Amino acid sequence: MLIDLHNDVAMKLLSHGVSLFRSGGKLHIDAEKIRKSRPDALFCACYSDPNFLGEDAMEVVRAQIRILRENFGHPESPAEIALSFGDLDRISSAGKTAAILTVEGGYAIRDRLEPLEELFRHGVRLLTLTHSMATDWAGSDADQPGRGLTTFGEKVIAKLNELGIIVDVAHASTETQLAAARCSRAPIVYSHGGVRSLVASSRSIADEAIRAIAEKGGVIAMSFYPPHLMKSPELDPVWLNRVMKKMQIVVEDPSVSQLEKFKCLARMFEEEQPPDNPHAGLGVLADNFDHVIELVGDDFVALGSDYDGIPYTCTRIEDLSKIRRIADYLRSRGYSDGRIEKICGLNAKRVIEAVLR
Ligand SMILES: [Zn+2]
Secondary structure (H helix, E strand, O other): OOEEEEEOHHHHHHHHOOOOOOOOOOOOOOHHHHHHHOOOEEEEEEEOOOOOOHHHHHHHHHHHHHHHHHHHHOOOOOEEEOOOHHHHHHHHHOOOEEEEEEEEOOOOOOOOOHHHHHHHHOOEEEEEOOOOOOOOOEOEOOOOOOOOEOHHHHHHHHHHHHHOOEEEOOOEOHHHHHHHHHHOOOOOEEOOOEEOOOOOOOOEEOHHHHHHHHHOOOEEEEOOOHHHHOOOOOOOHHHHHHHHHHHHHHHHOOOOOHHHHHHHHHHHHHHOOOOOOOOOOHHHHHHHHHHHHHHHOOOOEEEOOOEOOOOOOOOOOOOHHHOOHHHHHHHHOOOOHHHHHHHHHHHHHHHHHHHOO
């Protein structure tokens, strides 16, 4: 069983104007790479950039849903969109990959629950509550780490539970993660990041939140991006300032449509990388697995690559075609076959079965 809980391939398809079949070698995930690694399920995110709110956010999400539908609906597609656990079972038994649509960032919601119904109708089956900015109803760890869920935020969780959409607390503040675990009636997930005891950043999860998610029967999925998994140098303030200014100019340009702005920001996000990012092998990924296992056992760890949302990965798993090397590495590190199966897919499958009806 192989399930990856997070990728951003939709953003790449849109911003580069390419397809899974003609990717120009630009993508971590394409049709050939899916065929090679044959995952049972890939969670494909539609990235909701926090600079776009309400209907503007919905527009960029819809554009990514359309592009995923076109690609996965292609007659030669090795993957097919799954709407339920039954779909996943049927698609993976037929030797194909189930693509599960997700939205990364609840910025379309504002103060209304109706957008959630629309997303569900479009086939979305997981919502990452926030990205790098808080919403009115949930704190992001990047900008408002002290804030949790408001009463309306609790209603969002209840609506997600009612619809059968998985609640994802990656990027959210610890307060939001704990509150979501407390009020959700279904298991919740942390879809991509590292553990805070190894790397103190807004992209890592604290032990108390790991415990709360595990108690709920959810999973904590590790990304493949070294800066999420190990100590990195502080971001250079001069670099950060320059990038923020460049982004602001795009955001405030009245002559460009929202969708063009989104594509431009996505390409900028890809091009502008911090200069001293650390590189690492699979050992740091396994260190993060080990920490979660020591804390809560091996039933709650999973994979959340962040392919096509990160500029580079741990060595040896540079794109989806190489993802099965993780199992080989974990075996060499002394993990049992049973434990490897759980991390690489069975744990995530349990959550899908519990939430996607
Ligand atoms: Zn992310």
